[in-house]
Amino acid sequence: MIHLHYFAGIKEVAGKAEEDIDWVDGTAADVLKWAKKSYPSFDFSSVQIAINEEYVLETEPVKPGDHVAFIPPVSGG
């Protein structure tokens, strides 16, 4: 299982801030693929992935227990 975190527009489309999904093995790209399929109305093209609170490349492995966050373009300040 992995823990997913949604923010801003993705959170609104998903209708939730967090969810757990079953997970055995894969990369950040695989998680992104899952999200695109699960929430097709959201445009993930500018979204970055963070694993356990660090930005990662899409090739990064995702292990059971990881926290995976979808980070749309930030707009703080």
Added chain:
Amino acid sequence: MDAGLIKPFEVTKKPLEPARYMEYVTHPGAGAVTLFAGTVREWTNGKRTMHLEYEAYEPMAEKKLAEIGSEIEEKWPNSRVAIVHRIGALAISDIAVVIAVSSPHRKAAYEANEYAIEQIKRVVPIWKKEIWEDGEEWIGDQAYKPGGEQY
């Protein structure tokens, strides 16, 4: 307030008090303190904002703010930094972000302070939603494309 209770890198729902952070970074070795406050603007590109909503990935945002602080202390030696961002519903003119930087000389204090706000806008997972009279939208800075920047 007791400056000792300050968290120098924080995301908070509470109103920000800039003077506390100025006090926090001020020390005998400092010859300059720059205090930046980012406030909620009413008009953006001809559209009137009624209020803003800020949201953050709080633990990661605080970690990234602290990283910016470490980068500044490395790039501008003997500086001291505090960066705090407010989240939740903010009204026009409310303070959304406070950046306090002290350094031995003013040039470094100005430069480091500007560096901090630019990094916030690039890497810190905080989002704002503009709420207008006739709608609302999450704002994303499209100038920074994923993968195009080194974090």
